[in-house]
Amino acid sequence: MNQIDSFRIPVVDIDAHPPLCPMSVDHIECIDTAIFFTRLNRAGIDIACGSLTPPPDFLKTHTLEEAVAILNRGAMALSAADSRYLPALRIHPDCPDFSISQLDEYAPLGVRLIDIDGCHLPHPSMKAILTRAQSLNMTVSLYGESITQAKELAEQFPDLRILMGGLGSLRYMPDRAFSLMQTYPNLFLNLSGTVWTYNYALHEWAQRFGFDRLFFGSGYPFCNPAGKLAAVRWELRDQPVSVHERIFCKNALGLLGAEGRLQ
Amino acid sequence: MNVIDFHAHPMYDFHLPTHGVPITLDRFRTDLEANLISRACGSVIYRDMQNRPLKEYEQIIPLLNDQALACRDILSNFYVPGIHVHPAFVELSCRELARCHAQGVRLIGELVPYMMQWKDYACPGFIEIMEYARDLNMVVNMHPSTPQDMLAFSRAVPGLTIVWAHLSGGGHFEQHLDLLRRFDHVHFDISAHGTDFDCTLRRTIDQVGHERLLFGTDYPGIGPACDLAAVLFEPLTSCEQEAILFKNARRILNLTD
Numbered sequence: 001m002n003q004i005d006s007f008r009i010p011v012v013d014i015d016a017h018p019p020l021c022p023m024s025v026d027h028i029e030c031i032d033t034a035i036f037f038t039r040l041n042r043a044g045i046d047i048a049c050g051s052l053t054p055p056p057d058f059l060k061t062h063t064l065e066e067a068v069a070i071l072n073r074g075a076m077a078l079s080a081a082d083s084r085y086l087p088a089l090r091i092h093p094d095c096p097d098f099s100i101s102q103l104d105e106y107a108p109l110g111v112r113l114i115d116i117d118g119c120h121l122p123h124p125s126m127k128a129i130l131t132r133a134q135s136l137n138m139t140v141s142l143y144g145e146s147i148t149q150a151k152e153l154a155e156q157f158p159d160l161r162i163l164m165g166g167l168g169s170l171r172y173m174p175d176r177a178f179s180l181m182q183t184y185p186n187l188f189l190n191l192s193g194t195v196w197t198y199n200y201a202l203h204e205w206a207q208r209f210g211f212d213r214l215f216f217g218s219g220y221p222f223c224n225p226a227g228k229l230a231a232v233r234w235e236l237r238d239q240p241v242s243v244h245e246r247i248f249c250k251n252a253l254g255l256l257g258a259e260g261r262l263q
Numbered sequence: 264m265n266v267i268d269f270h271a272h273p274m275y276d277f278h279l280p281t282h283g284v285p286i287t288l289d290r291f292r293t294d295l296e297a298n299l300i301s302r303a304c305g306s307v308i309y310r311d312m313q314n315r316p317l318k319e320y321e322q323i324i325p326l327l328n329d330q331a332l333a334c335r336d337i338l339s340n341f342y343v344p345g346i347h348v349h350p351a352f353v354e355l356s357c358r359e360l361a362r363c364h365a366q367g368v369r370l371i372g373e374l375v376p377y378m379m380q381w382k383d384y385a386c387p388g389f390i391e392i393m394e395y396a397r398d399l400n401m402v403v404n405m406h407p408s409t410p411q412d413m414l415a416f417s418r419a420v421p422g423l424t425i426v427w428a429h430l431s432g433g434g435h436f437e438q439h440l441d442l443l444r445r446f447d448h449v450h451f452d453i454s455a456h457g458t459d460f461d462c463t464l465r466r467t468i469d470q471v472g473h474e475r476l477l478f479g480t481d482y483p484g485i486g487p488a489c490d491l492a493a494v495l496f497e498p499l500t501s502c503e504q505e506a507i508l509f510k511n512a513r514r515i516l517n518l519t520d
Contacts, residue, residue: 039461043496175281199483200282224458230492
């Protein structure tokens with residue numbers, strides 16, 4: 001198979017979402033953090049980064065503020081307990097002041113990433129939240145967004161780092177994403193989108209565009225992490241090890257300020 | 264391991280404008296073989312054959328089938344041709360079945376009605392064609408339609424070896440599982456969506472066994488590496504893995520090594 005498989009490059013998954021507690025994910029019915037990391041490790045992934053996955057009906061049994069606080073506190077606790085995890089925050093536009101206070105609380109502790117649902121982007125209070133994220137030098141990781149939303153966000157917040165394409169969302173083709181990234185230097189691309197399994201798309205476009213703003217993500221536990229990893233490795237099969245190092249590891253650790261994590 | 268890809272498409276060019284790489288027959292074979300696939304099955308599809316006026320399919324169907332046979336001549340044992348039929352042309356379709364069957368063809372499809380100006384499988388013309396296919400002991404691989412239509416067609420032609428494509432595609436995993444529960448002659452290939460979520464195969468096998476799932480990639484529409492890696496990642500026994508990756512396809516298509 002792919003000869004790159006034989007190079008042991010640490011793999012950082014910028015789009016993996018540990019469960020807050022057992023029974024978190026409908027798809028796989030019963031998962032706890034031990035199973036989560038065991039599965040990721042078996043897939044060949046060493047470090048996971050992303051906000052926590054809440055259990056089913058979590059928002060029915062908690063207020064929004066409670067939910068956001070519990071998920072973020074849980075992420076910090078897991079990060080402290082397990083070196084294989086880098087936390088990302090949750091916010092919600094229906095509690096903007098509280099969401100901003102969460103950024104203020106956790107950014108000084110080194111958290112760099114905020115997961116944002118594309119359907120929240122049109123909400124009027126997102127502007128204040130994103131303005132604060134920008135001033136705190138954080139990165140927002142989008143999922144379920146449209147290409148137009150990514151473009152508008154990049155224009156509106158030119159100093160905000162924006163990671164597109166999370167959770168395997170199949171919303172736009174890679175040529176459009178790369179074109180956009182050539183115009184907006186604050187746009188970065190998460191390769192978890194199923195669009196990247198389209199044959200030869202990444203293989204061709206990444207060669208023309210470069211590799212510094214590409215990140216491996218699996219979307220686990222919503223997507224199959226081994227399939228995602230194999231798909232990206234296959235597309236990069238003609239690239240040297242240095243490119244694999246960037247996409248699977250160094251780009252993510254640099255973006256998250258976690259360069260020392262693997263040492 | 265000699266993996267059989269039950270769902271692939273020679274001459275496919277739909278993403279050519281995006282990436283600019285022609286998928287020649289040589290590349291078709293080389294890419295799949297690099298991913299442990301020793302045999303690929305499926306129909307010929309390409310941009311120029313889709314969405315043409317309905318009447319043109321009377322000429323296009325035999326042409327596509329000839330192209331599949333020509334691909335087999337070039338790729339030899341590596342390629343198992345799948346042919347096209349069309350319910351707007353029942354007589355022609357039955358003639359094509361007989362003609363191609365006489366040349367050793369056992370597979371119909373993947374059929375792609377959405378590209379060829381038709382929609383429902385559970386229509387009299389298609390059922391008539393498929394009854395003839397059943398008499399010839401042929402296997403049909405079909406792009407999924409609505410759950411209602413899939414149910415109606417699966418019920419309409421008992422005894423026909425049906426392989427619906429793309430297990431769990433379109434978010435219809437539960438409906439697809441229901442079809443497998445109801446009908447012993449229904450199978451699914453797992454190309455494109457069958458391994459999107461971790462443990463989809465495990466859940467399916469726990470409910471309906473491993474004998475009616477077939478490995479497929481949908482190459483070159485989809486990269487050839489992800490599905491195999493995903494199958495190997497699933498918590499399956501080696502017996503279950505082998506059944507999905509080659510034994511089930513070998514059995515229903517009567518392939519020899």
